[in-house]
Amino acid sequence: xxxxxxxxxxxxxxxxxxxxxxxxxxxxxxxxxxxxxxxxxxxxxxxxxxxxxxxxxxxxxxxxxxxxxxxxxxxxxxxxxxxxxxxxxxxxxxxxxxxxxxxxxxxxxxxxxxxxxxxxxxxxxxxxxxxxxxxxxxxxxxxxxxxxxxxxxxxxxxxxxxxxxxxxxxxxxxxxxxxxxxxxxxxxxxxxxxxxxxxxxxxxxxxxxxxxxxxxxxxxxxxxxxxxxxxxxxxxxxxxxxxxxxxxxxxxxxxxxxxxxxxxxxxxxxxxxxxxxxxxxxxxxxxxxxxxxxxxxxxxxxxxxxxxxxxxxxxxxxxxxxxxxxxxxxxxxxxxxxxxxxxxxxxxxxxxxxxxxxxxxxxxxxxxxxxxxxxxxxxxxxxxxxxxxxxxxxxxxxxxxxxxxxxxxxxxxxxxxxxxxxxxxxxxxxxxxxxxxxxxxxxxxxxxxxxxxxxxxxxxxxxxxxxxxxxxxxx
Amino acid sequence: xxxxxxxxxxxxxxxxxxxxxxxxxxxxxxxxxxxxxxxxxxxxxxxxxxxxxxxxxxxxxxxxxxxxxxxxxxxxxxxxxxxxxxxxxxxxxxxxxxxxxxxxxxxxxxxxxxxxxxxxxxxxxxxxxxxxxxxxxxxxxxxxxxxxxxxxxxxxxxxxxxxxxxxxxxxxxxxxxxxxxxxxxxxxxxxxxxxxxxxxxxxxxxxxxxxxxxxxxxxxxxxxxxxxxxxxxxxxxxxxxxxxxxxxxxxxxxxxxxxxxxxxxxxxxxxxxxxxxxxxxxxxxxxxxxxxxxxxxxxxxxxxxxxxxxxxxxxxxxxxxxxxxxxxxxxxxxxxxxxxxxxxxxxxxxxxxxxxxxxxxxxxxxxxxxxxxxxxxxxxxxxxxxxxxxxxxxxxxxxxxxxxxxxxxxxxxxxxxxxxxxxxxxxxxxxxxxxxxxxxxxxxxxxxxxxxxxx
Numbered sequence: 001x002x003x004x005x006x007x008x009x010x011x012x013x014x015x016x017x018x019x020x021x022x023x024x025x026x027x028x029x030x031x032x033x034x035x036x037x038x039x040x041x042x043x044x045x046x047x048x049x050x051x052x053x054x055x056x057x058x059x060x061x062x063x064x065x066x067x068x069x070x071x072x073x074x075x076x077x078x079x080x081x082x083x084x085x086x087x088x089x090x091x092x093x094x095x096x097x098x099x100x101x102x103x104x105x106x107x108x109x110x111x112x113x114x115x116x117x118x119x120x121x122x123x124x125x126x127x128x129x130x131x132x133x134x135x136x137x138x139x140x141x142x143x144x145x146x147x148x149x150x151x152x153x154x155x156x157x158x159x160x161x162x163x164x165x166x167x168x169x170x171x172x173x174x175x176x177x178x179x180x181x182x183x184x185x186x187x188x189x190x191x192x193x194x195x196x197x198x199x200x201x202x203x204x205x206x207x208x209x210x211x212x213x214x215x216x217x218x219x220x221x222x223x224x225x226x227x228x229x230x231x232x233x234x235x236x237x238x239x240x241x242x243x244x245x246x247x248x249x250x251x252x253x254x255x256x257x258x259x260x261x262x263x264x265x266x267x268x269x270x271x272x273x274x275x276x277x278x279x280x281x282x283x284x285x286x287x288x289x290x291x292x293x294x295x296x297x298x299x300x301x302x303x304x305x306x307x308x309x310x311x312x313x314x315x316x317x318x319x320x321x322x323x324x325x326x327x328x329x330x331x332x333x334x335x336x337x338x339x340x341x342x343x344x345x346x347x348x349x350x351x352x353x354x355x356x357x358x359x360x361x362x363x364x365x366x367x368x369x370x371x372x373x374x375x376x377x378x379x380x381x382x383x384x385x386x387x388x389x390x391x392x393x394x395x396x397x398x399x400x401x402x403x404x405x406x407x408x409x410x411x412x413x414x415x416x417x418x419x420x421x422x423x424x425x426x427x428x429x430x431x432x433x434x435x436x437x438x439x440x441x442x443x444x445x446x447x448x449x450x451x452x453x454x455x456x457x458x459x460x461x462x463x464x465x466x467x468x469x470x471x472x473x474x475x
Numbered sequence: 476x477x478x479x480x481x482x483x484x485x486x487x488x489x490x491x492x493x494x495x496x497x498x499x500x501x502x503x504x505x506x507x508x509x510x511x512x513x514x515x516x517x518x519x520x521x522x523x524x525x526x527x528x529x530x531x532x533x534x535x536x537x538x539x540x541x542x543x544x545x546x547x548x549x550x551x552x553x554x555x556x557x558x559x560x561x562x563x564x565x566x567x568x569x570x571x572x573x574x575x576x577x578x579x580x581x582x583x584x585x586x587x588x589x590x591x592x593x594x595x596x597x598x599x600x601x602x603x604x605x606x607x608x609x610x611x612x613x614x615x616x617x618x619x620x621x622x623x624x625x626x627x628x629x630x631x632x633x634x635x636x637x638x639x640x641x642x643x644x645x646x647x648x649x650x651x652x653x654x655x656x657x658x659x660x661x662x663x664x665x666x667x668x669x670x671x672x673x674x675x676x677x678x679x680x681x682x683x684x685x686x687x688x689x690x691x692x693x694x695x696x697x698x699x700x701x702x703x704x705x706x707x708x709x710x711x712x713x714x715x716x717x718x719x720x721x722x723x724x725x726x727x728x729x730x731x732x733x734x735x736x737x738x739x740x741x742x743x744x745x746x747x748x749x750x751x752x753x754x755x756x757x758x759x760x761x762x763x764x765x766x767x768x769x770x771x772x773x774x775x776x777x778x779x780x781x782x783x784x785x786x787x788x789x790x791x792x793x794x795x796x797x798x799x800x801x802x803x804x805x806x807x808x809x810x811x812x813x814x815x816x817x818x819x820x821x822x823x824x825x826x827x828x829x830x831x832x833x834x835x836x837x838x839x840x841x842x843x844x845x846x847x848x849x850x851x852x853x854x855x856x857x858x859x860x861x862x863x864x865x866x867x868x869x870x871x872x873x874x875x876x877x878x879x880x881x882x883x884x885x886x887x888x889x890x891x892x893x894x895x896x897x898x899x900x901x902x903x904x905x906x907x908x909x910x911x912x913x914x915x916x917x918x919x920x921x922x923x924x925x926x927x928x929x930x
């Protein structure tokens with residue numbers, strides 16, 4: 001179906017990939033950013049990239065689904081949709097129309113820790129996107145006649161992306177089991193009953209609580225310098241007064257790791273190919289007793305994952321023939337707990353129980369023997385090369401800074417990334433490995449076919465009558 | 476470092492005037508892509524000493540090189556009892572070559588941080604190479620080995636077969652793929668385009684190492700080869716590299732006669748019943764080939780009707796005003812032997828009839844009355860202005876140049892694209908709309924619980 005346009009909410013659990021993945025982590029030192037802060041508290045990061053006369057502008061709010069009040073799940077994402085529906089002076093849809101009419105592309109997304117609005121456009125059109133984005137930071141108007149159909153759009157989005165997908169429904173259950181009392185237990189798009197009950201007033205109060213210049217980060221990447229951007233930013237965002245915002249770390253409450261290991265199975269008629277995953281809560285950049293653990297876990301992820309040469313792929317796919325594919329994901333960029341996850345798709349004739357037994361055996365071996373110094377050295381080298389590839393992008397580096405600055409990190413932290421990765425030792429990796437993958441509180445999830453499910457059939461239908469009826473309803 | 480544009484232009488001019496120097500690559504022609512006033516990015520047409528033409532956008536700001544290529548002839552050439560052969564060959568070329576077994580070959584790629592991937596579409600068998608400049612010799616050699624000496628070892632064949640069988644089974648659970656398979660079957664019942672690109676569990680099981688070797692021998696040849704590159708490499712190095720990678724392939728591929736196909740118009744929608752509250756629909760009719768004089772107008776029309784953004788006619792009617800859908804769009808899709816105009820979207824099962832009715836009404840209205848002057852002007856500025864936004868990284872540039880080559884355009888297309896779009900008139904759009912938007916002849920597939928409201 002091509003690209004799902006507009007606004008999407010971030011998945012907190014990467015899809016199981018069979019293909020080689022180029023490392024995505026990106027050190028800032030290579031990007032050489034410039035930073036400044038406006039008088040009203042808006043943080044600004046400029047990432048010069050003079051490859052083409054083009055800029056990417058990204059505005060990150062330090063507010064996401066994780067900051068919603070109880071019972072109002074989905075309101076951050078609903079508000080993100082409404083941000084396209086007009087302000088005091090810009091009519092509904094005019095933001096998008098103006099950006100497009102000047103040759104720009106744009107979108108937005110909501111995640112647990114941040115809500116992000118972004119445009120890519122010719123450099124000389126940057127004043128337009130700055131003006132429009134600043135306008136909707138301060139002057140949004142939520143009108144009943146647009147808010148109601150937009151809520152229906154959001155419910156369609158939830159049905160299409162979550163309810164129509166057994167894997168997505170299972171992911172929601174996994175997150176709920178993993179985080180329990182912490183807000184990450186709620187889906188970004190919201191619980192269906194709560195989304196359906198959202199009102200314009202709910203969106204308005206979230207907007208008033210969080211959308212302030214002192215609670216946002218503006219990142220502009222591309223053919224621009226801080227000296228050029230600064231007056232433009234001051235003339236637009238700079239006119240918006242600062243407002244007190246809640247302390248979101250306090251508002252979210254404490255997160256806890258550990259507890260019982262859990263197991264969830266989802267059987268569904270749609271599923272043809274079983275798969276299994278196991279996820280642990282893990283230290284993250286925003287939630288770590290010992291920050292060095294995060295870098296050790298990134299190295300571990302590269303050793304275990306890392307495409308066709310990764311340890312898990314070599315063991316389960318190549319040597320033992322138990323799996324068709326494996327995945328190893330580590331989500332470190334979070335204000336709350338991170339996640340370390342393993343996924344296995346069994347081979348065509350392999351019972352899921354055998355694949356799980358293979359995973360357990362491999363995990364036990366790993367915890368017993370640890371990884372080697374040579375594996376650590378190779379992984380560090382590969383991670384650092386990945387950073388060079390990461391430079392070959394406008395939005396990648398912009399996104400890297402925005403996410404870092406909305407999850408408790410500083411520009412300096414991002415800048416120091418290559419050094420911190422290089423400093424990781426084999427002892428660090430094995431300690432982190434045993435703390436996280438050897439710890440309690442994991443959630444194992446199995447996605448299974450329903451043996452009684454009927455096979456879908458294709459049949460011609462006479463829809464002419466139905467279409468005719470619907471046409472009558474258009475006017 | 477700034478790119479020495481003036482110097483390059485001088486070189487281009489010299490080469491054009493002086494002809495082809497012996498044993499070095501020649502830059503036969505150059506083309507400007509206007510990214511915006513005042514700055515340009517140069518597309519050079521490099522002819523290797525061995526006669527392979529490569530389009531290059533050179534940029535030394537990042538020490539990386541992206542090289543993309545396609546061989547004419549993809550999955551459409553698969554024998555009926557070996558469907559998935561091209562896809563399986565694509566999965567296996569980097570699973571061992573020459574004296575390197577799969578694990579060693581993959582280690583060599585990873586140790587040098589080289590990305591090498593192959594992919595089979597209906598009409599093309601493609602590869603993409605991404606490397607740091609410092610590792611280019613290793614990268615070019617591994618690519619050469621994969622293309623000229625693939626091993627197809629028994630364990631690797633079994634592994635990739637299993638992965639494809641699993642992928643096919645996973646696709647059976649994906650309503651989007653289910654919809655497109657059903658659509659392809661109905662549009663092209665007697666043509667290779669109607670068959671599943673990655674085959675079935677059975678046809679994959681039937682494929683032998685001999686079949687795969689035969690595919691590589693017959694299909695990977697220089698006559699159907701298109702190559703593009705971007706990044707930190709000069710024309711002479713590039714010419715030598717492509718001769719090294721591709722120069723020993725056979726001159727001619729085996730003939731593969733794929734007939735042209737007109738999509739069949741089956742007016743009875745097919746409904747694939749599917750659990751869950753949401754349904755998706757896909758509709759297709761005859762499209763317009765790239766290179767057709769009406770193609771620029773068709774591109775503008777398709778954008779106005781259902782292109783990116785929320786302001787399209789379809790998004791306005793189905794999504795913005797009524798909230799019936801999260802996504803509804805249309806696009807032109809062209810294959811080597813067929814051209815399609817496709818509308819797709821999703822909605823609650825209870826509103827499928829209403830959504831399809833709105834789509835039909837919207838198409839009919841534009842077919843009858845055309846579009847407004849403002850819509851045309853906005854679409855022109857969007858399609859002209861957003862195009863160069865893609866020219867911001869090496870991987871995307873190499874891929875985009877390859878797209879343009881596969882569509883059969885000359886390098887000069889990049890000079891003329893803006894003008895082709897700019898001179899489209901309202902009358903052009905109206906004429907194309909009457910040709911393209913014929914809801915009565917479109918084939919429709921619905922996947923979901925649509926049986927209730929449709930009956």
